[in-house]
């Protein structure tokens with residue numbers, strides 16, 4: 217199994233993520249996987265975090281049921297994960313899984329702003345359906361459908377987990393990440 221590649225390392229620390237952003241447990245000591253999410257604006261990473269699976273579930277459950285259904289419906293309509301899995305033929309190279317937007321299929325080299333996410337266990341990548349990439353226009357389409365309650369919940373998460381004024385770190389047109 218390949219190691220977590222540099223694109224999923226912490227830009228801030230210049231090394232692999234070591235702790236869950238929410239519960240602050242050491243990722244390498246967990247008996248469960250974790251995800252790394254990153255938002256890129258052009259070549260620049262503007263937002264990043266790693267989160268253990270229990271915290272990720274908890275966050276997702278804090279979103280409104282209606283919003284969760286909207287996100288699920290969007291992905292179900294746009295992508296057939298079983299077909300994608302077959303097409304990958306068990307590839308263990310992360311770039312194969314991120315070569316186009318998961319939901320609209322635009323090739324990565326034609327995408328400017330995007331989010332990527334991977335799943336990892338200790339220091340190795342866990343494949344299928346991760347890693348994945350979603351372009352910014354697709355994210356915005358999903359976000360438009362989310363409830364105010366869910367957006368408020370996300371803002372609260374950012375305020376609780378990130379230092380400094382979120383406006384400095386975040387593009388206000390972004391918001392709830394869809395690759396959680």
Ligand SMILES: [Zn+2]
Pocket residue numbers: 236237238239240241267268269270271272
């Ligand atoms: Zn955690």
Ligand SMILES: [Zn+2]
Pocket residue numbers: 317318319320321322350351352353354355
């Ligand atoms: Zn897209």
